[in-house]
Amino acid sequence: DGLSFGILSIATWNTLPGTFLPEWAWVTLGLILTTIGVGFKLWAKSTLEGAGGYFWKDFFVSKADANYIPTGPYRFFKNPMYTIGDCHLYGIPMTLLSWPGLVFGGLFDHLSIYFL
Secondary structure (H helix, E strand, O other): HHHHHHHHHHOOOOOOOOOOOOOOHHHHHHHHHHHHHHHHHHHHHHHHHHHOOOOOOOOOOOOOHHHHOOOOOOOOOOOOHHHHOOOOHHHHHHHHOOHHHHHHHHHHHHHHHHOO
16 A cells, blocks of 8 residues: 555655645645654654554454553543554655645555544
8 A cells, every 4th residue: 555655655755736835835735744743653653663553563452352452642542543543644645845745645454444
């Protein structure tokens, strides 16, 4: 998924119309969203490492078996990796000014939340 998303965003770079925002604003907003998304994913991963990696490496472990106590971003979100952590799906195509990448990232983000 990530590889095809990256290839799509790179192959269609500079296709985002600049009528709504100037190019520098798209790039700046994209860098901010990418930083937030990657930061939240790393924060969530580091929080889960102490709990045995629940939701990270063994998705089918029950909560009762994991002795999981919500800490870090999990205090605020059920699964921050698929909410705030997906900001990079919008940020990367904004940084590359890729209209198809932005559409694909939005669809992927919404579908992943829908199927949680």
